[in-house]
Amino acid sequence: MKEIAASLAVSVLASGAAYAEEPRRRVAPPAVYEVAPGLGHFTDNVLFGEVWVRDALAPRDRSLVTVSVLVSTGKTAQIGSHVRRALDNGVKPEELGELITQLAFYSGWPNAISAVTETKKVFEERKIGPVADSAADRIQLEATAEAARAALIAENVSPTTPALADLTNRVLFGDLWRRPDMAPRDRSLVTMAALIAIGQPEQIPFHANRAMDNGLTREEVAEVATHVAFYAGWPRAMSAVPVLKQVFASREAAAAPSNAAASGELKVIRAEPASQGTPGPASNFTGEVRVTNRYAGEAPARIGGGLVSFAAGARTAWHTHPLGQTLFIVSGQGWVQKEGGPIIEVGPGDVVWIPPNVKHWHGASAATPMSHFAVAEALNGSAVTWMEQVPESQYRTGPAR
Ligand code: MN
Numbered sequence: 001m002k003e004i005a006a007s008l009a010v011s012v013l014a015s016g017a018a019y020a021e022e023p024r025r026r027v028a029p030p031a032v033y034e035v036a037p038g039l040g041h042f043t044d045n046v047l048f049g050e051v052w053v054r055d056a057l058a059p060r061d062r063s064l065v066t067v068s069v070l071v072s073t074g075k076t077a078q079i080g081s082h083v084r085r086a087l088d089n090g091v092k093p094e095e096l097g098e099l100i101t102q103l104a105f106y107s108g109w110p111n112a113i114s115a116v117t118e119t120k121k122v123f124e125e126r127k128i129g130p131v132a133d134s135a136a137d138r139i140q141l142e143a144t145a146e147a148a149r150a151a152l153i154a155e156n157v158s159p160t161t162p163a164l165a166d167l168t169n170r171v172l173f174g175d176l177w178r179r180p181d182m183a184p185r186d187r188s189l190v191t192m193a194a195l196i197a198i199g200q201p202e203q204i205p206f207h208a209n210r211a212m213d214n215g216l217t218r219e220e221v222a223e224v225a226t227h228v229a230f231y232a233g234w235p236r237a238m239s240a241v242p243v244l245k246q247v248f249a250s251r252e253a254a255a256a257p258s259n260a261a262a263s264g265e266l267k268v269i270r271a272e273p274a275s276q277g278t279p280g281p282a283s284n285f286t287g288e289v290r291v292t293n294r295y296a297g298e299a300p301a302r303i304g305g306g307l308v309s310f311a312a313g314a315r316t317a318w319h320t321h322p323l324g325q326t327l328f329i330v331s332g333q334g335w336v337q338k339e340g341g342p343i344i345e346v347g348p349g350d351v352v353w354i355p356p357n358v359k360h361w362h363g364a365s366a367a368t369p370m371s372h373f374a375v376a377e378a379l380n381g382s383a384v385t386w387m388e389q390v391p392e393s394q395y396r397t398g399p400a401r
Contacts, residue, residue, distance in 0.1 A: 072107035072194035287314025305375035315363020322379035331368035
């Protein structure tokens with residue numbers, strides 16, 4: 001009876017319609033099929049049979065991304081096999097050394113030192129000699145972007161942690177990012193992969209913009225998140241998606257007006273009912289929120305905005321604007337609060353100025369809807385940094401009376 005059940009199970013597995021296709025080439029070791037046949041199928045048919053061969057990212061880039069995930073998440077047991085694959089895919093030994101150096105800063109020295117031990121074994125096995133620093137000139141960082149970056153550090157980091165600010169300027173951006181041993185594009189690629197893998201979505205806008213400024217395409221950035229899902233898990237990849245969406249949208253908005261500027265045409269964005277607007281994403285808003293009449297100024301202007309309509313009780317999550325924001329209250333009754341401050345009630349005709357980098361939220365009052373026209377300038381293509389939601393208990397406190 002037991003035997004019948006067993007052979008029945010085997011035949012069901014063997015004829016399992018979904019997994020009937022034979023993998024072209026098995027990467028998963030036999031043990032995987034013996035313990036977790038489903039995992040064997042996904043490894044060979046999906047991860048290596050589909051994802052690794054997708055055109056959206058070259059095999060060399062996929063190797064850089066994979067090794068970055070393994071290094072940054074401390075998965076030392078898998079590093080050796082992927083270092084071999086990386087070498088086979090055209091990653092130079094010097095670049096592997098530089099990847100590890102880069103990720104020491106972004107995921108910590110211990111992970112980097114562990115990666116060195118595993119990589120050294122592969123270098124010995126392949127008779128790869130000691131790797132030396134490149135003799136090429138230091139890379140010149142783009143001056144405007146570098147000035148904007150330094151200004152952010154001066155404002156946000158220096159007053160609190162002056163030594164960290166100094167090291168960030170002098171070592172991280174003044175030395176590491178300027179090392180010629182790895183192309184800036186690849187340095188951005190490995191940094192992006194590591195940030196997604198270790199779950200640092202708040203650091204992604206800066207580095208996603210930098211990556212695209214360094215030549216990574218939007219499709220490649222999206223594919224990095226897709227590839228990382230397999231090596232760091234779906235939740236980490238999914239957490240990166242709304243952040244990337246925001247970055248893509250703000251870069252599109254920043255790029256589009258330059259065409260309009262060439263035409264010299266006035267733009268009129270016609271009024272439309274809120275019901276036809278774009279819903280505010282649930283990751284950044286609580287309750288029913290619609291955006292209409294979105295506009296973006298023409299370069300070199302970096303202003304943009306839109307009409308945001310909040311149902312009663314709806315509000316933004318906590319957030320900041322790198323260059324501040326102005327709210328023109330159009331209708332209803334609204335609430336706005338900065339971190340540590342009281343909830344302030346605002347009404348039609350009121351104008352609210354939110355200074356740069358002040359953490360705040362805005363929305364309708366609990367009982368009455370509100371619409372405001374919101375205007376902000378983008379810095380490095382980004383006009384907002386989203387944070388956690390405003391909990392019901394905090395929101396319900398309402399304005400001081
Ligand atoms: Mn705001």
